[in-house]
Amino acid sequence: MLAVVDYYEPWWIQILKSIVIFAVGLQIVPIVLVVERKLLGRFQHRYGPNRVGPFGLLQPLADIIKLATKEAFRPKTSIGWLFRIAPIISIMTAVAAFSVIPFGDTVDIFGTQVGLYGVDVGIGPLYLFAFGAVAFYGIMLGGWASGSKYSFLGSMRAAAQLISYEVAQGLALVGVVITAGTLSLTEIVNAQAGMWYFIPQFAGFLIFLTASFAETNRAPFDLVEADAELVGGYNTEYGGGGFASYFFAEYLNILVVSGITVTCFLGGWMLPFGIDPPTWVDPFVVLAKMSIFVFLFVWIRATLPRLRYDQLMSFGWKVLLPLATLNTLVTAILVVATN
Template sequence: MSVLVPFAEVGFAESWWIQIIKAVVIFLVGFTLVPLALMLDRKLMGRMQMRYGPNRVGPYGALQPMADIGKLLFKQQFRPRTSVGFLFAFAPVISMICAAATFAIIPFGGTVDIFGTEVGLYGIDVSIGILFAFAFSGLSVYGLMLGGWASGSKYSFLGAMRSAAQLISYELAMGFSILGIVITAGTLSLTGIVEAQSGMWYIVPQFVGFCIYIVSAFAETGRPPFDLSEAEAELVGGYSTEYGGGRFATYYAAEYFHMVIASAIAVTMFLGGWQLPFVDPPTWVDPIVVLVKTVLVICVFVWARTTFPRPRYDQLMALGWKILLPLATANVIVTAIIVVVTD
């Protein structure tokens, strides 16, 4: 049965100083999760491949991501003579800005009372909800396209063209995979969608949509085995071939940031957000629940990286257009019919 959650119930105006504090917290939490995701990727992948992974810098290698980032930031900046200077430097920034803006709508809980002030445990709760995330996801394509074109390299430009085609293709399947949830919940608000899962997580009725979303997320974030835009065996490094130092670190961090966001959206849309089955935990536990679930989804990304071989580019595109998109469309039609019949 459709549960209509109007925006007035989940959104409210907050003071300007609360919004500034929340912006700082979002920035700190988001950019703290990036090195943690990088460390989890390398350590878990090492265990899956019967090796230790990073274990020298810091206790159990915990400071290795910081060492890698520091090494890149202190390298000398350079660019090819044929590159377009301003766009070459600005392209990685676009990818990072789009990731940070999308992270602002991830809900880590409902509204709580902090020293007598109602505060929402999210950056913003916009009425367009998931469309906001897809809008910035579409804009992030420009960061890859401009980086490849402005580099003045044929390898980089070919990688940029691959990235654009891949992101646009799989964004359609990803959008349709989530449309079934929007129809079921009757709202676009992410907090409203989480509240609608109080009885049952949407991964149960929308398991097909969940599978389509996860596969599409691999392609959207450029993660292996769908990292065809960076395929080092064919394109040297794809759109980032000519990048080094801090600019490459920005692209690298943006990739992991997008992976964290894709995992958090999966938790919000399919895995109940801060909801737990058969348990009503106190409010302060809600952000911890979301973070733990997000880490578990990130582990799925790492597992896929170590398990599946990289397909050919034509196979990647065929999977998106000939299999995932028709399947996602059928899932939306079936969901709509069930909602209308049972309402």
């Protein structure tokens, strides 16, 4: 059953929401950067950034200014227009995916019904995986158009990783879709009013979360950017704005997968124990839950070493995929039996 939208937002509301979504993402990413560097410092028994601004909180601003003012250059062997467009593809797909994360339900603002999300498409998970597939082209084109064998190897690793983990990641969400009976992300949240899905779908929750580390090229699956082997991977030849664009997209994707995990498994904007706060609290509830997974991403990076390439491929095909398939089959059987 697909969600039926019974209201229409004015065009100016949609434009305002688009601006807010981009602005929020633009502001959250630097916060995630400084939080990660601070936490990594604590995990490694050292100080994080503490020189620029109070407690080092302005360090991301200094990094952005440094990258934005660097001279733009590219290798002679690169393909110019593809080299420039590849980081733009990564940013556009990351923002498009961020726009479907629901931070709340429909609310009344000055007599106008406004959804606390960019767009509530009736095929939410499919929309996300479609843009995830397009985002892969940003990495692939960046590595190929650089004219560097190290960049090209990194982009080829991205292609191999994609087919290794994304099938299991998609199957992990199929169990949620079967249980909720809808593909709308807001309806999936509303369906968790009785019980959050990370309890009945605990296996799917773990599979999706594990695959998300590979989706975002994070440790222990950061083989696309393996600096010890590929000198940085697909972005080796990028500097200045191109380098900043790729890493803006990477950290925004961390927020996207955290938001999808919260939406599909942790009840979205809902609080436990029947607590029902005012609607203006809903976005802060979602952000607080997302921050838990951002912390987990940093914790895993500080704890686990990078896997070998053959270990990643074996883990994706021989462990994640069979478990995700079994979880989907068991969920389907239980849903049919209980209905």
